[in-house]
Amino acid sequence: MKPLIADTSTAIQFLLASRQSEIAALRRLLQTGELVGAVSQLVHMLQRERGVANIYLCSGLNADALDKPARNAAAAERDVLRLLGRADEANPPASDSRRLGRTAAVLFALGRLPALRRQIRQAEINPSQATEIFNAVMRSLLALVFEAADTAAEPAVSRALIAMFSFMQGKELAGQERALVAAAFASRAFSDAVRQQSLDLIDGQERCFATFSEFSDPLNLQRWREMAIDGDADVERLRRIALTDNTVTDCSLRWYEVTTRRIDLMKRVEDGLAAFLMQICRAGIGTAEDANGGDRPGDAALEALLTRQMGEPADYSVFVAAAGPGEVAEPLSNNGLSPRLGRSVLSIVGQQSRRVRDLAEELAHLRATLNDRRQIDDAKLLLMRHRRLSEEEAYNCLRRMAMNQNKKLVEVAAAILAVEEVLTDRP
Structure with a gap:
């Protein structure tokens, strides 16, 4: 396998692959x-x-x-x-x-x-x-x-x-x-x-x-x-x-x-x-395809750049914005991207990173909701199997235990599942 090169060309390839994966x-x-x-x-x-x-x-x-x-x-x-x-x-x-x-x-x-x-x-x-x-x-x-x-x-x-x-x-x-x-x-x-x-x-x-x-x-x-x-x-x-x-x-x-x-x-x-x-x-x-297409000049340039660079040595520059007044933005190397396109790459990578972070946070909340539902359902099935209850009876049993113990329903469900796991693991 060809080793990765930490440069702009490789970053662009992964950026485009990320977008294509998103579309898929x-x-x-x-x-x-x-x-x-x-x-x-x-x-x-x-x-x-x-x-x-x-x-x-x-x-x-x-x-x-x-x-x-x-x-x-x-x-x-x-x-x-x-x-x-x-x-x-x-x-x-x-x-x-x-x-x-x-x-x-x-x-x-x-x-x-x-x-x-x-x-x-x-x-x-x-x-x-x-x-x-x-x-x-x-x-x-x-x-x-x-x-x-x-x-x-x-x-x-x-x-x-x-x-x-x-x-x-x-x-x-x-x-x-x-x-x-x-x-x-x-x-x-x-x-x-x-x-x-x-x-x-x-x-x-x-x-x-x-x-x-x-x-x-x-x-x-x-x-x-x-x-x-x-x-x-x-x-x-x-x-x-x-x-x-x-x-x-x-x-x-x-x-x-x-x-x-x-x-x-x-x-x-x-x-x-x-x-x-x-x-x-x-x-x-549609949104992902538009972002990956050619309506915006920056993205079109990225696509064209990636095509041109296939098989060529990677020696492109990313221009970094000036740190303060009077300072000049300088490239990390001097062959390749224009300052505008270099900033476009950094902007897009930054946007992608923020988007991934925001998605991860929201997904974590949604997954927590689903995990609570799964634990309650698993606990219901356990009660149905061991105590021969109907689904409604099992849920009411969980709810009564939660009320008696002043706990959330999911906490009682988790406790029941933990006990079952301990008993199952005993020799």
């Missing part, structure tokens, strides 16, 4: 944005299928009602698989083991759907079992979006992905509430456990939408606020019946209708978030 990363993010949009559509279709399946299993709805939701979900699944395959072609397997692990989980989960659909149609599975399988598929898909948010290198893209992940998670909890309450209405039986689970799902939605509101762009946040104001009256009325009425009538179809309308409105916001994600990826690519 943004193109990968654009591809990720397409995948996230497809995942969003698949989750939406599976949410519909889950709701119809629950009503079918509880009330004997005509089996033909299962056909359209299953076809729509299968079509959305094909799009996700196509984009996942394309992502693997663009990213070598060794470059991202976590993403590949998430992809494997998605493929395994999706592979369970054909058997599940046969069991539902033949009434060989009960509503809670079917719901749990649908929920597991949705969790694997949302984890793929979470991974995309955690690995994005652009803060603006990370914010958009976090907003979208949080909104998708809140919408999924709304879908779980739709399925749970529809089944209870259809069976005309609301146990205390079902009512508590419903309350937990409502609370979970509020938390997810609060995180979305923190990271969302203004336009999609406004859309959500308008939807939340206008779209929840019928849902709230039926929620009150479900949570308080001891003589429950079969409102399953009405409940499914109004909650589907609400979730379809959420899908519009979700589509807006996907469009915004694509927009900022494309804008970032």
Whole structure:
């Protein structure tokens, strides 16, 4: 390998390589944005299928009602698989083991759907079992979006992905509430456990939408606020019946209708978030390409200079600005760049360094938010596995421990994970 030479020519090469790498990363993010949009559509279709399946299993709805939701979900699944395959072609397997692990989980989960659909149609599975399988598929898909948010290198893209992940998670909890309450209405039986689970799902939605509101762009946040104001009256009325009425009538179809309308409105916001994600990826690519192109004389000169210098000895000067009044700016050597271009190089390198520092600071904040979420999720899974709790029960257990100990939720989660690590390492 040819050794590096510490001179202006080499610096320019690395500067240009940095910009080209930035463009390549943004193109990968654009591809990720397409995948996230497809995942969003698949989750939406599976949410519909889950709701119809629950009503079918509880009330004997005509089996033909299962056909359209299953076809729509299968079509959305094909799009996700196509984009996942394309992502693997663009990213070598060794470059991202976590993403590949998430992809494997998605493929395994999706592979369970054909058997599940046969069991539902033949009434060989009960509503809670079917719901749990649908929920597991949705969790694997949302984890793929979470991974995309955690690995994005652009803060603006990370914010958009976090907003979208949080909104998708809140919408999924709304879908779980739709399925749970529809089944209870259809069976005309609301146990205390079902009512508590419903309350937990409502609370979970509020938390997810609060995180979305923190990271969302203004336009999609406004859309959500308008939807939340206008779209929840019928849902709230039926929620009150479900949570308080001891003589429950079969409102399953009405409940499914109004909650589907609400979730379809959420899908519009979700589509807006996907469009915004694509927009900022494309804008970032355009900005980086412009900066790397020839619209500004300084950058054009850098490109031309790099081309001329290929294969030639590097002996170019960088002019340093005068330190004070009356002093003369002098070059470090006397062959090559003009004073103006020399200052342009220093200016661009300085701007790039400041930009990298600012990006690193913002990314550190975003990564901290995601790390907190991951620790809480990991602690929930631990409780679910060891104490056989549902996801909502595990979260409530964490929350009670945090309140009793006067600690933050993430601190309790970290403590649980640390204890598990110690116990696992014991001989």
